[in-house]
Amino acid sequence: MAALIFGYQPGRTVVHRIDARIKLAALALFSMVSLQVGLPALGLALGAAMVLLAAARCAPLDCLRGLKWYLVLLGCIIAARALTTPGDPVPILPWLPASRQGLEAGLVLAGRLLVIALFGLSVTITTRPSHIRAAVEWYLRPIPFIPHQQVATMIGLLVRFIPVILAQSAELDDALRARAIEQRRNPLRRITHLGMPLLRRTFVTADRLASAMEARCYGMERTGHQWRTAAGDWTALGLVTGFCALLLTIS
């Protein structure tokens, strides 16, 4: 289900139309700025992320629901910080063995991670995976000694095969449970019984994949992605840069 929420969702919104290279650059810039700002600016950034998701025709509440386990993790981070950082007691909860400074530090850290995740989400749901791959390839191209096309192909295959491997793992798990694997007390044994066939199956899949790619003439000389950067893309980058400057000013 999470894969459905976080995967690419076709659409014709303004956010969908922005060049993938601009989106990745904006995400990198925004992530760096988010790591420097405090709570008020993070509140503004959170609002902007929600607006962006809504503009991409993705209900922000559905996204948050999809991120529920991530939110639990963020809650744990806040609690850990609040409970372990020395300082003054929290004014409204003086009986809690937590500090105000720790709570603030936890909120800032969790806020940063949440805002970056939401902006990353707005990129992944509005950008075709092949465009993200092509953008990564474009950024890697000037770097010497990095086989940019191979790296891009690896990213593509990773995106494609994670669900396949997860499905195989679920199938194997079902087959093991059908033969009462739960009766085994030793967790190492259970992991071995699942891991070894899964590994073998993954290697077989990789072998078949290599044959299939070879049969379809995979090589180094491939047709590259056709980039078309319009004025709107530069405007979007300008807006993100301006917004980042505003966040830094507020902080």
Next chain:
Amino acid sequence: MAIIEIAGLTHRYPDGRTSLERIDLTIARGSFVVLAGANGAGKSTLLKHFNGLLRPQEGSVRIAGVPVHHDLLHARRTVGMVFQDADSQIVGETVYDDAAFGPENLNWPAARIRDSVDSALGLVGLGAMGDRSPHLLSGGEKRRLAIAGVLAMEPEVIVLDEPFANLDYDGVRQVLAHIVALHAGGRTIIVCVHDLEKVLAHAERLIILQRGRIAADGPPETVVLAAETYGIRLPAAIRMGGMVESWLR
């Protein structure tokens, strides 16, 4: 006129076992051939020689007159291969990306790739699913996508290894209908199966492999009668004295 010519083809596994022994075979352009055999008969090994995934250890394989080892790209462009396991053949993150993988490898211009992919997806009835993740397709749709990925490279010959494996009745009919339509459109079709029931009614020639050799070769209606001698189940209709009917009826 022959599009595939094989002479004296022999192949041995690294452990010394022989998988193909002195195969002589000619396949005419535009024909519909069924290649059958029990497990381990050498069917998949033979298919892999058609587009250079395996090179002849002895003998020769010529595709449209050109020896495979002289021009691998020519062989792979002329002979498109659809593998048995569609899941490990699909490499794209979306349906469109997967169909475009082959043409991109051929370094075609973007406009030609777009036309070819649109046409291939349209032919197999996936034209409206370009943005879907292949992981979310049904078994039959995945098999059709695997066929589209090959069709987008515009091959003359399409080789399908067990195209009906793990498909339900509807999935078999969908895939079979597309195979028959491709043949009607002029392509050479080679289907490799171990169960003749689903495809025999459309075949013009039946070749049976046994232990790496061609055991029988000829018109389906005569060759099929000896199928059980070679470890292949005789279709029920023939067993009962009738004719094999198309699954498309």
